Amino acid sequence: MQNPIAVEPTPEQPSSHGETPITFNFDRPAKEIAEFVGLPEFPQCALGELVDIGGYTGVVVEIVKQSLKVKSAEGITMSYNMHGLKKIYGRSAPAPEPTPWSEPAPVVSSSSQNASPWATPPRVITEPNFDQPIKAMRVFAGRRDFPECALGEYVDIRGYAGVVVEIVDQSLEVKAPDGNTRSYGAAGLRKLFS
Numbered sequence: 765m766q767n768p769i770a771v772e773p774t775p776e777q778p779s780s781h782g783e784t785p786i787t788f789n790f791d792r793p794a795k796e797i798a799e800f801v802g803l804p805e806f807p808q809c810a811l812g813e814l815v816d817i818g819g820y821t822g823v824v825v826e827i828v829k830q831s832l833k834v835k836s837a838e839g840i841t842m843s844y845n846m847h848g849l850k851k852i853y854g855r856s857a858p859a860p861e862p863t864p865w866s867e868p869a870p871v872v873s874s875s876s877q878n879a880s881p882w883a884t885p886p887r888v889i890t891e892p893n894f895d896q897p898i899k900a901m902r903v904f905a906g907r908r909d910f911p912e913c914a915l916g917e918y919v920d921i922r923g924y925a926g927v928v929v930e931i932v933d934q935s936l937e938v939k940a941p942d943g944n945t946r947s948y949g950a951a952g953l954r955k956l957f958s
Contacts, residue, residue: 790814790837792923794821798853799900807832807846809902817844818852889916892927894941906958911936911950921948 797817800810810824810832820842822834832849835841893916901921904914914928914936921938924946930937934950 790823793920793925795900795920796853797849799903801846801850801853803902806850817842817849887912887915887931889927889929892916892918892929892939894918894927898925900957901953902957905954905956910954921946921953 792814794814794816797810797815800806800813800815803809807824807827811827812824814821814823815834817834820834820836822836822840822842824832825835825841826833827846828843830846831843832846833841833843896918898918898920901914901919904910904917904919907913911928911931911934915931916928918925918927919938924938924940926938926940926944926946928936929939929945931950936948936950936953937945938948939945
């Protein structure tokens with residue numbers, strides 16, 4: 765698992781609110797601002813994230829009134845109006861409705877040997893599709909049908925990108941294109957991203 769974001773206070777530059785600003789580690793993949801603007805908790809959900817806004821990459825270091833302050837690795841801070849970002853990068857079509865809990869997830873194979881009668885049978889994707897667009901895990905973690913809705917999806921979990929290839933007893937197995945697989949607890953992902 766990757767290290768958490770490195771945070772260092774920089775007391776020599778107090779913010780307009782008298783708080784100590786925070787600098788962040790830029791050694792991680794930037795996320796498109798479009799991943800955040802459609803979320804109900806925008807702009808707060810973008811705070812501390814390394815984002816790409818029309819080719820300008822930086823960390824969202826502060827939210828002042830209706831603007832996001834984005835600081836680049838070079839130390840240049842740009843301000844972006846949240847309503848302008850929503851207008852430019854917001855979804856033009858409504859988000860798809862979540863599938864009902866009772867609807868079965870796509871199943872390629874299932875092995876229920878040695879499982880208790882109350883355990884959820886594992887669901888497996890044997891041929892992951894790495895050609896689909898990568899989606900932020902927060903797109904799925906807040907849904908009622910999570911983790912089933914993430915099965916087969918190409919997701920980004922804090923810089924680790926892979927396809928959710930298996931769900932076993934509320935644990936997601938995520939396989940990267942290089943073949944490496946990581947396991948994530950659904951409860952932890954829900955807590956982290958919703």
